[in-house]
Amino acid sequence: MQKQAIFQSKLLPYALVAPQLAIVLIFFYWPALQAVIQSFLLQDAFGLSTSFVWFENYLDLFKERAYFEAIVRTFFFSFAIAVSSLSFALLLAVMADKPLRGSTLYRTLLIWPYAVAPPVVGVLWIFMLHPSLGVLSRYLRNMGIDWNPLLDGNQAASLIILAAAWKQISYNFLFFLAGLQSIPRSVLEAAAIDGARPMRRFWTVTFPLLSPTIFFLLVVNIVYAFFDTFGIIDTMTRGGPGKSTETLVYKVYTDGLLGGNLGSSAAQSVILMIMVIVLTGIQFRFVERKVTY
Amino acid sequence: MANVTLRSVRKTYPGGFEAIKGVDVDVGDGQFCVLVGPSGCGKSTLLRMVAGLETVTGGEIDIGGRVVNQVEPADRDIAMVFQNYALYPHMSVYNNMAYGLRNRGMAEAEIKTRVEEAARVLELAPMLERKPRQLSGGQRQRVAMGRAIVRQPKVFLFDEPLSNLDAKLRIAMRVEIRKLQRRLNTTSIYVTHDQLEAMTLADILVVMNGGQVEQVGNPLAIYEKPATTFVASFIGAPPMNLMSTRPDEIKSQLGSAGEAGILGIRPEDFVITDQTPAGGVALSLIVEAIERVGAETFVYGSRQQEEQRVAATPGELPPGEVIVRIPGTEAPGIGQTIRVAAVRAKLHLFSGDGRKRIEA
Numbered sequence: 001m002q003k004q005a006i007f008q009s010k011l012l013p014y015a016l017v018a019p020q021l022a023i024v025l026i027f028f029y030w031p032a033l034q035a036v037i038q039s040f041l042l043q044d045a046f047g048l049s050t051s052f053v054w055f056e057n058y059l060d061l062f063k064e065r066a067y068f069e070a071i072v073r074t075f076f077f078s079f080a081i082a083v084s085s086l087s088f089a090l091l092l093a094v095m096a097d098k099p100l101r102g103s104t105l106y107r108t109l110l111i112w113p114y115a116v117a118p119p120v121v122g123v124l125w126i127f128m129l130h131p132s133l134g135v136l137s138r139y140l141r142n143m144g145i146d147w148n149p150l151l152d153g154n155q156a157a158s159l160i161i162l163a164a165a166w167k168q169i170s171y172n173f174l175f176f177l178a179g180l181q182s183i184p185r186s187v188l189e190a191a192a193i194d195g196a197r198p199m200r201r202f203w204t205v206t207f208p209l210l211s212p213t214i215f216f217l218l219v220v221n222i223v224y225a226f227f228d229t230f231g232i233i234d235t236m237t238r239g240g241p242g243k244s245t246e247t248l249v250y251k252v253y254t255d256g257l258l259g260g261n262l263g264s265s266a267a268q269s270v271i272l273m274i275m276v277i278v279l280t281g282i283q284f285r286f287v288e289r290k291v292t293y
Numbered sequence: 294m295a296n297v298t299l300r301s302v303r304k305t306y307p308g309g310f311e312a313i314k315g316v317d318v319d320v321g322d323g324q325f326c327v328l329v330g331p332s333g334c335g336k337s338t339l340l341r342m343v344a345g346l347e348t349v350t351g352g353e354i355d356i357g358g359r360v361v362n363q364v365e366p367a368d369r370d371i372a373m374v375f376q377n378y379a380l381y382p383h384m385s386v387y388n389n390m391a392y393g394l395r396n397r398g399m400a401e402a403e404i405k406t407r408v409e410e411a412a413r414v415l416e417l418a419p420m421l422e423r424k425p426r427q428l429s430g431g432q433r434q435r436v437a438m439g440r441a442i443v444r445q446p447k448v449f450l451f452d453e454p455l456s457n458l459d460a461k462l463r464i465a466m467r468v469e470i471r472k473l474q475r476r477l478n479t480t481s482i483y484v485t486h487d488q489l490e491a492m493t494l495a496d497i498l499v500v501m502n503g504g505q506v507e508q509v510g511n512p513l514a515i516y517e518k519p520a521t522t523f524v525a526s527f528i529g530a531p532p533m534n535l536m537s538t539r540p541d542e543i544k545s546q547l548g549s550a551g552e553a554g555i556l557g558i559r560p561e562d563f564v565i566t567d568q569t570p571a572g573g574v575a576l577s578l579i580v581e582a583i584e585r586v587g588a589e590t591f592v593y594g595s596r597q598q599e600e601q602r603v604a605a606t607p608g609e610l611p612p613g614e615v616i617v618r619i620p621g622t623e624a625p626g627i628g629q630t631i632r633v634a635a636v637r638a639k640l641h642l643f644s645g646d647g648r649k650r651i652e653a
Contacts, residue, residue, distance in 0.1 A: 186379035189346050194393035194440070195367040204392070208383040 032273060038266035057267040066243060067251070067268075074247040077161060078225035082218055085165035089172030090210075094202070096173075097180040107177065114170035118231030125163040126236055149237070153244025156237045160245050163236065164229045172217050179213035180206070219283040223276060248272055295357030295370075295447040295480055296322045297343065303351030304338055304504075312338045314504040315352065320497060323478040325471070327512075329491035330501035331527070336484045337452055339501075343482060344373050344450050357447050367396075372441035373450040376457065378433045380425040380440075386412075387421040390439045411439040414473070431462045438470070442477065449474070451483040455490065467493060488528050492516070500524050522647030525557050531591060531616045533557045533641065554645025560591065560618040562639035565631055572637035578615055580625050590624055592617040594631065 007013050042053045061067050096107050116124070128136045131148040140147040149155040183206060191201045207214075230249050233239060239246035239254060246254065248268065256265025297320040304313035312335045320326040328336040341347040343354055345366035353360050361369050372393075380389050387408055394404045412418045415435040425433055434454060441449055454470070455463045471494055474481050485491055491498055491512065498512040500523075508520040512528075519525035519533070526532040536556050558574065569575040578594030594615050617633050625631050642651040 184377065184379065186375045186377055187381060189344075189366075190373065190375060190379040190440075191381070191392070192346070193344060193366045193371065193373050194444075195396035196392075197367070200396065205381060211383075 035266045035269050035273070038262055039270045040263075041266075042263045053263070057263040058271075061264060061267055061271075069243070070246055070248050070251045073157075073245075074226060074249075077157070077164075077229070077247055078222045080161045081165045081168065081225040081229070082221035084161065085168040085221060086172055086214065086217055088165070089169045090176050090214075092169070093173050093176035093180055094206075096177060110173050111170050113167060114174070116167065118167060118228060119235045121163050121167045122232040122235030125159065125166075129159055149241075151241055153241055156241055156245050160229065160233055160236060163232050164225060167232070168221055168224055172221065175213055175217055176210070179210045183209050215286065216283065219279055223279055226272070226275070296320055296324075297326075297357075297448055297480060297482065298355040299339075299343075299352065300355065301352040302339070302342065302349060302354060304335070304342060304347065305350045312504055313342070316501075316506050318497075318499055318506065318509060320480055320482060323480055324496040325474050325481045325483065325494055326497045326499060327483045327485060327491045327495035328499045328501055329485055329488060329527070330507075332486060334501045335504040336486075336501050340450055340452055340482060340484045343448075344371060345369050370447045371450055372444045372446040372448075373452065374434075374437045374441050374454045376453040378425075378437040378454075378457075380433060380436055382425050385422050385424060386417060386428070386436050386439075389425065389436055390443050393440065393444050407443045407445075408439075411443045414442070415439050430458055431466065434458060434466060438473070442473070445479075447480065449479050449481040451481065453485055454483075456485075456487070463490075470494065488530060492528070498528075500527060502527075518650065519557075519641065520650050522555055522557065522643050525641060525643070529559055531560050531618070533559045534615045535643075535647075536596075536615075537645070555643040555647055557641035557643060558635045558639065560616040562635045563617040563619075563633040564635075565617075565619060565623070565625075566634050567632055568634065570634055570636045573635050574640060575632060575634040576615060577630055577632045578617070580627055580629050580631060581614075582627065583624055585621065585624060588621045590619050590621055592619060592625060592631070594633075 039057050040052055040054060041050050042056065043050045092110060096103060096110065113121075126134075128134050129147070129149065131137055131150055137147050146152075147155065149159045187209075188201060188205060191205045196204060226247070227249055229247065230253070233245055233247065233250050234253075237245045239250045249272065252265050252268045252272065255261050255268065259265075297318075299316050299318045301315045301317055302313055303311070303315055305311050316339060318326065328339060330336045338347060342349050343356075345361065345364060349362045354362055356369060356371070381392065384392065390408045390411060391404045394407065408421070409418070412421055415438060417432065417435055417439060420428060420432060425436065428436065434457075437454065451470070455466050458466060467490055470483075483494060485494075495512045497509065498515050499509050500507045500515065502523050508515055508524045515524060516528055519528060522535055526535060534557065536558075537554055556574070566575075576596055578592070578596060580592055580594050582593040584591040584593075594617065596615055615633075617631075643649060644651060
């Protein structure tokens, strides 16, 4: 059942949605369109002449080995960030869901990290894990680990994954907690009477009933890892050492702004845009159907 | 098969609120016990304590000769039917019923036999592959029953299982539950706030109020001899008429001893007559409203020439109001004065505070 509003004038409804439409058009569609146009253009090094080259920027991109490496790296990062932050957040949420004294307080505390801006997260982790300044680095070195993310690509990558996952835990925690609280108490009680021990209860009742939340968060986390990790990467490693932490989004930035290759950079952002559209499409299609019970 | 015994069971919440103030009930093997009372009387809490979902802060709960205070719900060998059914929404009807058996490591073949037998009894056979959300309220209720019976537990616990159903289905399921329980002969404890459900189902009726047991016994015995004014007004619909009386009045009318304070007469015990039966009570009423429900007519009248106040109990009648049940063929006009009487044997006498029944 849909409510139908009746307007006297035909113009009024359009006038009412106009501000929102204007914002969307100017700040989203206009830049997107610019990117698409730009991706078909090739500029000389000084920006003096521009020529229309059709799909040459895209074709060049697919011939570039570094681009494929960035794709693989981005998928790996996304997977690692999503899985680690989701599982840790779920663990925290399950523990916070228990009726304990002062639960409101630590629930609130667990949500706080979400309010921290990505670059600040980066700085925070740099201070803790900087090879010469970091508090944690000292312990790592005492334990015999040669910790130096400024030189070791794998360590730099794990640092990024750690910081990005940490940042996202609060957000996931919030949704998991809400999801857990929406599971009727009596269903879990029925399972307890049916002879299911806590672990079995979790895997056979709680976890399946959380599956819509888990799927939603999985998509949100992948999108986050794809795009919102820019701030963390920029403050912590700037894509380095070498290119070991250069994700697709960071490559758009380095190729376009630092490398001056605007055409290729635009082509890369168009590809990213398509990926987001696909991810969002999957989410809309499946969140409503398949995963719900 | 087991009997359930509650020995001065108490429940005090950490905040200091006393939900159950010492309850003693003994349910024999195969008996159907109904806990009835108004909302907040502690009946559901008591049931949940028997199930093991609430801790016991005092007294003992004994199932089949074993004190289960510290035993996990899973190990009490009980099955419970919840008010909202509490079906596992992501599992098919079959798996809902099989879940408890799988948890106990039963062989799939045996599970299949048991579930199919339960499905046959409950007429769920065509729906075994459906999910709970594809079922109607009555069907879900039957799945919840099925989940309880496949386990073949020592005790069934029911927490207002029919209150989410519509009136017609409720009556049908009530009969089904009774038949099923008789056939399986499993000890059952059933919680409800519906006195009609309580009367029709119970072998033993436990009337609760404010965390305490008001009266325990056979339903008809309770109806015929309510121990307190609370029970008198809670069991029976419409509720018993309660009027406060002066001792001398009681003495003159009933020829019995002096301290009684409250006189109770059930609406169905009145007859319209000009005579006053020996030792009985006669009242003249001005008809204020009538309800004709077909088989019977309920007359709401106000008493004349009297200033008697009614005791303050649940189901309290407004001062001076009396409900009379007469055959459906009769319907006195509004404003008309009628004279009604009740015989001596149908009068109930209680102490002034309503806590004690006085046998004349």
